[in-house]
Amino acid sequence: MKLSETKYNKLLLTEFKGDKNQLHTEFVRVIEEHGYSEEIKIDFYKAAFNSLMNWHKTHTRKDEFYYDYLINLYVIFINALEEDEIDTSDIEAELEEFKTNKIPIYLSSTSALENRNYNPNTxxxxxxxxxxxxxxxxxxxxxxxxxxxxxxxxxxxxxxxxxxxxxxxxxxxxx
Structure with a gap:
């Protein structure tokens, strides 16, 4: 099993909106500390995914599409790992936990309300x-x-x- 670094870099940078420089420097640091192996790369990409998902959970606007968006990100990453025949049970468990702990979203006052500008002179x-x-x-x-x-x-x-x-x-x- 040979893991494509470009595939996962592209996935984490485009789909998950990761920081290119930070991802590259962390990857180099992990490889220097632990050596270059497929298991290390898999663990690194899973850790990067978890880090980006935590960022999305806190910084994504909590509107009616919030849960669908995050679930879609989980599914995209799981599908990418399954294409490379990598065990996804831990991420699938996180996804199920996320689905079961779904807290109802109360829309913020700005996103739930209509904000149209009308001419005050008429x-x-x-x-x-x-x-x-x-x-x-x-x-x-x-x-x-x-x-x-x-x-x-x-x-x-x-x-x-x-x-x-x-x-x-x-x-x-x-x-």
């Missing part, structure tokens, strides 16, 4: 923007609603302070 644009804001508030997550409520409270506090200062200054200068 009656139609103001009406559509107002409707959109109401729809976003109704369909938003509790965090989004809390954030919007906090903005409203602070705006009211600033407005009240401004009115108080205005009347205080008016009473001082109108005497």
């Amino acid at each position: 009656k139609y644009g103001r009406k559509k923007a107002r409707e959109q804001a109401l729809r976003n508030y109704e369909n938003g997550t509790p965090e989004y609603r809390k954030e919007q409520d906090n903005i409203k409270v602070w705006a009211m506090v600033i407005l009240i302070i401004g009115v108080v200062i205005f009347y205080w200054l008016k009473s001082k200068f109108m005497k």
Whole structure:
């Protein structure tokens, strides 16, 4: 069994969006430390895959395609290993664990909501923007609603302070 380094480098760099320089330097370091053998190369590529998957799990936007995207990455790597007749039981076990520990995703306030720009200088644009804001508030997550409520409270506090200062200054200068 001869493992194609270019195949796995291409797979890890293009499909999994790995860093070319870091992958190359780590590969050279591992080969220098442990020698050049097919088992070492297999372990290296599996470790690189796990590292990239951990990065994707934390940095990929958690929307409705999140789980399908990550499962697809697992399947691509498993298929590549199976083409070379390499044991994939450990990665398949990780995939099954990932599927069973599937935590429901609550969409972030920005990805779940409609964000279309309307012209505020027209009656139609103001009406559509107002409707959109109401729809976003109704369909938003509790965090989004809390954030919007906090903005409203602070705006009211600033407005009240401004009115108080205005009347205080008016009473001082109108005497």
